[in-house]
Amino acid sequence: MKIIHTADWHIGKVLHKQELNGEAELFLEWLNEFITREEIDALLVSGDIFDLANPAHKDLSLYYQFLHNVSRTGIQVVITGGNHDSVSLLQTTQSLLKPMQIHVVAGMPEDVKNVVIPLCRKNGKPGCIALAIPYLRDKDLRTAESADNQQDKWLNYAAAIRNHYSAALRKAQEEYGNEIPVIAMGHLFVQGALTSDSEREIHVGTLQGVDGSHFPGEIGYFALGHIHKPQRIGKNDAMRYSGSPYYLDFSEVGFEKQILVIECHEGKALQVQSVPVPCFRKLLRWQGRLAEIRNQISTFANDAPLQAFAEVHVTEKKFDAQVIAEMDDMANQKNECVKIKYKPIIGKPTVQWTIKS
Numbered sequence: 001m002k003i004i005h006t007a008d009w010h011i012g013k014v015l016h017k018q019e020l021n022g023e024a025e026l027f028l029e030w031l032n033e034f035i036t037r038e039e040i041d042a043l044l045v046s047g048d049i050f051d052l053a054n055p056a057h058k059d060l061s062l063y064y065q066f067l068h069n070v071s072r073t074g075i076q077v078v079i080t081g082g083n084h085d086s087v088s089l090l091q092t093t094q095s096l097l098k099p100m101q102i103h104v105v106a107g108m109p110e111d112v113k114n115v116v117i118p119l120c121r122k123n124g125k126p127g128c129i130a131l132a133i134p135y136l137r138d139k140d141l142r143t144a145e146s147a148d149n150q151q152d153k154w155l156n157y158a159a160a161i162r163n164h165y166s167a168a169l170r171k172a173q174e175e176y177g178n179e180i181p182v183i184a185m186g187h188l189f190v191q192g193a194l195t196s197d198s199e200r201e202i203h204v205g206t207l208q209g210v211d212g213s214h215f216p217g218e219i220g221y222f223a224l225g226h227i228h229k230p231q232r233i234g235k236n237d238a239m240r241y242s243g244s245p246y247y248l249d250f251s252e253v254g255f256e257k258q259i260l261v262i263e264c265h266e267g268k269a270l271q272v273q274s275v276p277v278p279c280f281r282k283l284l285r286w287q288g289r290l291a292e293i294r295n296q297i298s299t300f301a302n303d304a305p306l307q308a309f310a311e312v313h314v315t316e317k318k319f320d321a322q323v324i325a326e327m328d329d330m331a332n333q334k335n336e337c338v339k340i341k342y343k344p345i346i347g348k349p350t351v352q353w354t355i356k357s
């Protein structure tokens with residue numbers, strides 16, 4: 001059976017006053033086609049579905065429309081809440097979605113059995129178990145509070161996180177035995193992960209990250225969300241961040257966007273393969289003198305379906321009102337394929353200010 005791992009869609013994200021709805025829409029369309037074509041059995045989304053706790057109506061519509069479309073393929077969907085998501089908002093439609101084989105675990109439930117979700121093969125028999133563990137909030141990690149110093153507090157915190165995974169695994173094994181592969185979802189910072197500028201507010205308690213090697217070894221794959229750069233943890237193929245499926249910030253320029261496909265054959269072995277997501281919008285970073293920037297704009301060829309956004313760092317040797325006026329002009333003009341955000345430096349390198357596009 002084939003299972004997709006993705007995360008961090010951040011539907012509703014706005015980058016420097018520019019909405020990123022276009023790429024969210026094109027990605028979900030592409031994902032639906034991919035699921036149909038590849039006959040995918042299950043889709044796992046590891047948190048941060050929306051960028052804000054109170055998404056706009058159009059963002060909710062996009063989410064529900066996608067779920068409606070994708071459920072027609074007969075796929076099972078498991079969605080967990082991330083730190084950006086509102087637990088109550090995601091939870092609201094849980095019971096309506098369940099008959100469509102869409103499981104939503106927005107916040108950590110009181111009873112751990114509610115995170116154990118069997119994923120079935122085409123013959124209807126469970127081929128794999130998902131542990132749908134969402135982003136763990138303070139109330140889920142109460143034991144962390146009992147420590148006197150920061151180091152102990154941190155150790156308690158990491159132990160509390162691991163305990164949730166161990167308890168979920170035990171529950172899965174009680175119900176389904178030890179022979180079935182287990183995939184754990186998570187929305188957290190694991191030690192060694194490389195971040196970008198688009199993951200705001202990494203939880204204070206998780207600044208150091210949880211040591212990935214301390215999780216139960218019986219878990220065959222960790223489908224992680226929270227970090228937007230796609231990556232393995234260490235050389236471990238079985239613990240991965242899918243990353244966000246499209247660019248959410250200029251600091252992500254150069255990351256190849258992807259989803260992961262996990263193949264689960266008979267027995268416990270899992271194979272993981274990265275599938276590139278097409279680029280729907282180019283984000284660019286340009287730096288140089290005004291003339292050089294002009295040249296880059298005029299020679300830029302956009303081969304993506306959406307208008308490109310450029311973060312431009314203009315460097316000029318001395319202050320010149322004419323240059324400022326020209327930069328203003330460039331930022332405001334409706335260029336066919338490039339929308340610009342300026343970050344000029346003029347005069348001494350210490351003099352810096354921003355003109356918004």
Ligand SMILES: [Mn+2]
Pocket residue numbers: 008010048082084199226227
């Ligand atoms: Mn995120």
